[in-house]
Amino acid sequence: MDFLNALVAFTNFVVVPGAAYGAQLAIGALGVTLIYGILRFSNFAHGDTMAFGTMATIFFTWWFQGMGITFGVLPTALLALPFGIAVTVVFVLATDRVVYRFYREKKAAPVILVIVSMGVMFVMNGIVRFAIGVADQNFADGERFIISARTFKDLTGLDEALAIRTTQGLTIVVAVLVVVAMFWFLNRTRTGKSMRAFSDNEDLALLSGINPEQVVRVTWIIVAALATIAGVLYGLDKSFKPFTYFQLLLPIFAAAIVGGLGNPLGAIAGGFVIAFSEVTVTYAWKKVITYVVPDSMAPEGLVQLLSTDYKFAVSFTILIIVLLFKPTGLFKGQSV
C-alpha cells in the first residue's frame, strides 16, 4: 500500500500541477515561437500581452457576473475568453500598425525589433497596471474541484489524496484543443501553409505570391489569441497579478528556446520540460520518499532541492545549458 500512497502523493504534488503549468507555458511559448519564426524577433512584450488579454477577460468576467451570467460548474472567465481575445487582437494589431510596421518597412535588424518590443512591453505593462491595478485578482468561480481530496480518500481508502482542481483539468483540455487546432491550421490550411512557407524562406514566399502583410496580420491574431488563452488559464489556476505575468517571460522564453525557436512542436515540449523541472526541483520530496523507503531510512529534512522562491533559477539554468550545448534546441529550431 505504501508504494501506492507514494504514487498518489507524487501525482498530486508533481504530475498534476506540473502538467497544468506545463500546458500554460506551452501555449505561451507557442506564441513566442510563432513571432520568432515569422516576424523574426524575440517578442519581450509577450508576457504583458498575456497580462493584457487576461485583464480584458477579467473585465468581461466581472461584467457578466454583474449581470448574473455564469457558466454553471465552469468558470465564467471561459465565457468571457472570446471577448478578451477579441479586445487583445485589436490592441495587438493596432500596436503592429503604429509600431512594428514602421520598423518592418525599414527592414530593421532583429535586435532593434527586440528593443522595440521591450518598449511595447513597458507601455502594455503600464496600461494593465493603470487599468486593473497591481494587486492580486482572483477571478475563478464555478465548481472548485473535479475530484476533491476528501472524495478521493473516501473512494479509495488511501492515506494520501489526489485532488484535481477544475482549473487544472480545464487547462489540460483547453491546451489539447488549442494545440490540435493550431497544428491543423498550420499543416492543413492554405493560410497556415503560407505562414510556414514565409517562415521557411521569406524571399521565395514573396516570389510565390504570398502577401507578407497578410501573413503578419494572421500571425498577430493567432499570437494574441494564444497569449490571452495562456494568461487566462494561468490566472484561473493561480491568480492574476501583472508582475507575475511579466516574470513568466523567463520560463516561456526558456521553453521556446529549449524546444527550438520557431518550432511549434518544440515550444510545447519545451513548456513541459521547463514546468516539470521547476516543479520537481522545488518540491519537498520528504513525503514521497518516506513512503517508498524503509522507516529507518526516512529522511529528516524536507528533501527540497531548491526553495520555491528560487524557481526562476531552474528555467535560467536550463536555458543556459541548452544555449551552451544545443543552441538549436531539442527539436530542429533556429539558433538564437
Added chain:
Amino acid sequence: MTEPFLIGDAMTGGYGKGPDILTNCTIAVNPGEIAVIVGPNGAGKSTAMKAVFGMLNVRSGSVRLDGEDITALSPQDRVIKGMGFVPQVRNIFPSMTVEENLEMGAFIRTDNIRDTMDQIYTLFPILRDKRHQAAGELSGGQRQQVAVGRALMTKPKVLMLDEPTAGVSPIVMDELFDRIIEVSRTGIPILMVEQNARQALEIADRAYVLVQGTNAHTGTGKELLANPDVRRSFLGG
C-alpha cells in the same frame, strides 16, 4: 526580325543606387528554345537574369514579355504575368514537404492545381515518391527538381533558371540537363545561367557569352562551341 517572346533589350543597370554592372546587355528567348547565359566568373550572368526578372534597377533599356513592356513591374508582378524564376540558392521551403512546396508554388492560382501537380510528378518521378518528405531532407539534385517543379506550378510562360546545376555531382548534372530539355519540349521557353559552359552550350538553341556585363558573343550553342575566340577565352581550348 520578329520580336522574341521575352527580351531584355539593351539593359544597363545595377543593384540599388550602386554602380552599373550591366552595360547595354541584351538577352532573349523564344518558345521551345533553351537560351543559356555563360561567361567567366563575375561577368554578370546572374545579374543579367535578375535584371530580366526585375530584381535590378534597369536604368536604360527595357524588358518586354510577349510584346508588353514590363520594365517597371516588381518581380512578384512578373510572376503573375507568367514568369517562373528559380533562384540559385534558397530556392525551396526546406521544412515543408515536397507536395507543400509545389502547393506554395501555385499560391497565386485559384483554380484546381491537381493536373499541373501530376504533370510535374510525371516530369520528375522521384518527387512523386518523396512527396510527403521534407524538401530540406532531399539530395542536392532532388532539391533542384523541387525548385524547378515549384516554379512550374504557376504554369509559367517562361522559365528562368539561375545555375540549376550548381553544387551537384556530374552524374546528377547530366540528369538535370535531361530534365531541363524535357521541360523545354513541353514548349516553355527556358532562360538559364550556367557555370558548366560546354555542357550548357551543347543544349542551347541560343547562347550569350557575357564579359564584364556586356554581350561578348551571341549565337546558337553550336556556333559558339565552334567559335575559336570563345573556345580560347574560357572553354579551355
